[in-house]
Amino acid sequence: MSVYFPQKWLPYGLLLPQLLVTAVFFLWPAGQAVEQAFYQEDAFGLSRDFVGLDNFIALFQSAEYFAALGTTLVFSVSVAGLGLVLALLLAVMADRVLRAAMVYQTLLIWPYAVAPALAGVLWWVLFDPSIGPLALALQTLGVDWNHYLNGDQAMLLVVIAATWKQISYNFLFFLAGLQAIPRSLIEAAAIDGAGPAKRFFDIVLPLLSPTTFFLLVVNVVYAFFDTFAVIDATTQGGPGQSTTTMVYKVYKDGFVGLDLGSSAAQSVVLMVVVGLMTIIQFRYIERKVQY
Amino acid sequence: MSEVILKQMGKTYPNGHTAVASLDLEIAAGEFIVLVGPSGCGKSTLLRMVAGLESISTGELLIQDERVNDKEPAQRDIAMVFQNYALYPHMSVYDNMAYGLKNRGIAKAQITEQVQAVAKMLELEALLQRKPKQLSGGQRQRVAMGRAMVRDPKVFLFDEPLSNLDAKLRVQMRVEIRALQRKLGTTTLYVTHDQVEAMTLADRLVVLNQGHVEQIGTPMEVYERPASTFVAQFIGSPAMNLIPSKMVDGKPALDVDIPVACPHLLASSVLLGVRPEHVDIVPLSETALQLQVLAIEALGAETLLHGTLEGWGDTAPTFVVRLAGQHQPALGERIGLRVSPEAWHVFDGDTQKRITQCN
Numbered sequence: 199m200s201v202y203f204p205q206k207w208l209p210y211g212l213l214l215p216q217l218l219v220t221a222v223f224f225l226w227p228a229g230q231a232v233e234q235a236f237y238q239e240d241a242f243g244l245s246r247d248f249v250g251l252d253n254f255i256a257l258f259q260s261a262e263y264f265a266a267l268g269t270t271l272v273f274s275v276s277v278a279g280l281g282l283v284l285a286l287l288l289a290v291m292a293d294r295v296l297r298a299a300m301v302y303q304t305l306l307i308w309p310y311a312v313a314p315a316l317a318g319v320l321w322w323v324l325f326d327p328s329i330g331p332l333a334l335a336l337q338t339l340g341v342d343w344n345h346y347l348n349g350d351q352a353m354l355l356v357v358i359a360a361t362w363k364q365i366s367y368n369f370l371f372f373l374a375g376l377q378a379i380p381r382s383l384i385e386a387a388a389i390d391g392a393g394p395a396k397r398f399f400d401i402v403l404p405l406l407s408p409t410t411f412f413l414l415v416v417n418v419v420y421a422f423f424d425t426f427a428v429i430d431a432t433t434q435g436g437p438g439q440s441t442t443t444m445v446y447k448v449y450k451d452g453f454v455g456l457d458l459g460s461s462a463a464q465s466v467v468l469m470v471v472v473g474l475m476t477i478i479q480f481r482y483i484e485r486k487v488q489y
Numbered sequence: 490m491s492e493v494i495l496k497q498m499g500k501t502y503p504n505g506h507t508a509v510a511s512l513d514l515e516i517a518a519g520e521f522i523v524l525v526g527p528s529g530c531g532k533s534t535l536l537r538m539v540a541g542l543e544s545i546s547t548g549e550l551l552i553q554d555e556r557v558n559d560k561e562p563a564q565r566d567i568a569m570v571f572q573n574y575a576l577y578p579h580m581s582v583y584d585n586m587a588y589g590l591k592n593r594g595i596a597k598a599q600i601t602e603q604v605q606a607v608a609k610m611l612e613l614e615a616l617l618q619r620k621p622k623q624l625s626g627g628q629r630q631r632v633a634m635g636r637a638m639v640r641d642p643k644v645f646l647f648d649e650p651l652s653n654l655d656a657k658l659r660v661q662m663r664v665e666i667r668a669l670q671r672k673l674g675t676t677t678l679y680v681t682h683d684q685v686e687a688m689t690l691a692d693r694l695v696v697l698n699q700g701h702v703e704q705i706g707t708p709m710e711v712y713e714r715p716a717s718t719f720v721a722q723f724i725g726s727p728a729m730n731l732i733p734s735k736m737v738d739g740k741p742a743l744d745v746d747i748p749v750a751c752p753h754l755l756a757s758s759v760l761l762g763v764r765p766e767h768v769d770i771v772p773l774s775e776t777a778l779q780l781q782v783l784a785i786e787a788l789g790a791e792t793l794l795h796g797t798l799e800g801w802g803d804t805a806p807t808f809v810v811r812l813a814g815q816h817q818p819a820l821g822e823r824i825g826l827r828v829s830p831e832a833w834h835v836f837d838g839d840t841q842k843r844i845t846q847c848n
Contacts, residue, residue, distance in 0.1 A: 380573060380575065382571045382572075382573055382575035383575050383577060385540075385542050385562070385569075385571070385575070386569070386571060386575040386577075386636075387577070387588070388541075388542070388561070388562045388563060389540065389541075389542075389562045389563060389567065389568065389569050389589070390563070390588050390589035390592055390636075391563035391589055391592035391593050392563070392588075392592050396592065400577075400588075401577060404579040405578065405579060407579075
């Protein structure tokens with residue numbers, strides 16, 4: 199539908215606030231990052247030299263960067279996979295609840311309202327080797343939990359914290375998806391001789407595939423880009439580099455290491471990745487998964 | 490031999506609501522039974538209990554002399570056609586029909602053979618590779634029936650299968666369903682709220698009202714000898730006229746002479762019923778039973794006259810007359826009516842049940 203405005207300036211005027219926000223908080227810094235990526239700057243910001251693609255070349259020759267890429271992949275696949283499976287499990291169970299369904303659903307949605315940094319701190323406290331109740335419980339079970347020293351445990355901790363935060367969102371979409379499946383389809387399958395598990399895999403899961411695919415993309419994007427606060431509040435990327443994802447490395451190299459050129463180059467790489475994911479999202483999600 | 494037996498079967502929900510009260514029904518092999526009644530009468534619940542989709546609270550359900558109360562739907566060897574067809578949207582027509590066979594571990598070659606045979610019978614051969622959303626309403630209906638038929642079950646269950654179709658298609662599918670059922674000879678339980686479907690399809694009708702059976706009988710029995718005022722008004726269109734009256738010494742205490750005699754009724758209130766189509770027009774001079782015409786519905790092939798009856802004491806009950814062909818009396822005009830003695834029905838004023846010892 200098209201709307202015609204009598205004055206030419208009005209539509210632009212109405213768009214201006216949003217465009218200003220976008221320009222100041224997105225386009226300008228993004229432009230700065232692209233520009234920075236081609237310069238070497240001294241730690242005090244007093245001088246800078248144009249170095250061409252040197253920052254990128256250094257980046258792609260750095261083992262640390264590929265380590266961060268690997269960490270990001272492990273982290274993202276774990277968060278997206280765990281988040282989707284657990285949320286689906288919870289949604290299937292919540293869908294069966296007859297009494298007080300609203301209470302369960304509301305409680306399951308709450309974690310989404312918790313700020314990422316708080317979620318990080320929450321899990322950090324729970325798993326703190328000296329005061330955390332969960333860490334102490336693990337120690338009584340014979341598990342030597344110390345995510346300050348053990349990189350795998352640190353990864354597990356950030357995965358748990360980041361997943362916990364995202365499950366609510368996934369749960370909401372899965373529950374809506376489940377409720378949109380007509381009961382008669384499940385009943386028809388029951389009459390057709392399919393047991394509960396078979397019904398789930400033959401009927402429910404395929405019918406949920408548009409929801410699942412949408413959530414997969416959203417979760418991967420979340421794990422890639424929106425988990426800075428969780429990581430910063432729990433492990434700060436450590437121990438060593440074991441929980442330093444690509445986004446966290448941008449911050450660490452730029453604001454802690456003050457290597458602004460490399461940090462900017464990493465931002466540009468991430469921008470390209472976001473762009474690709476956005477294309478995937480628009481290409482496939484707009485068309486939905488075919489069935 | 491009875492194929493399906495319902496023994497005092499009932500359904501009471503945990504909240505105390507009784508959807509179906511103790512129901513007895515024996516269905517012969519190959520019989521086409523229609524459960525009919527207004528919405529909320531328990532007919533769908535009853536069907537779902539037979540299917541195994543609702544638990545049975547009281548009584549027993551036997552299929553081929555085997556108690557199946559506690560069996561899963563899949564183990565009862567029944568097939569159901571749902572109101573919204575419930576076709577699996579992500580499967581082709583072929584896979585929709587084959588799904589039940591695959592789950593039962595039937596060999597692939599035999600599945601193909603059975604699906605092809607049914608597809609041929611239903612003229613679905615050209616559509617086997619399509620997805621349900623690429624089909625028209627009538628085709629989907631046919632696939633749903635094909636899915637039920639392909640397993641050759643002991644019992645077909647239909648839950649208002651035609652209510653999502655347009656009027657013309659509904660008539661066509663109605664005829665097809667009847668013909669298919671005759672051909673296959675499969676015992677069938679069919680739920681509908683449409684009395685025309687009920688009358689045309691059924692070998693026997695079960696008229697349900699608020700969870701109770703009002704009457705079980707052939708369509709003609711139900712039409713000619715309705716067991717209660719509910720059945721009298723539910724079956725037949727327009728509904729049967731029911732006029733309240735007093736019986737004194739076995740005769741209606743009215744100014745007009747109604748040829749009804751119930752010798753055993755010395756003093757009681759009754760409802761006198763007569764179907765709109767069982768009334769003839771006669772000159773005013775020949776009858777005391779007169780209708781003051783208040784509205785006319787001309788349908789071409791027939792004419793419906795709505796009005797009030799004269800000569801009925803203080804009350805002037807509303808009355809409908811259905812006449813073949815076209816008639817154009819003036820509004821407000823009085824016309825004379827004649828009803829043959831055998832066309833009158835008498836119902837008890839309190840219990841609403843038919844009084845059989847009249848005439």
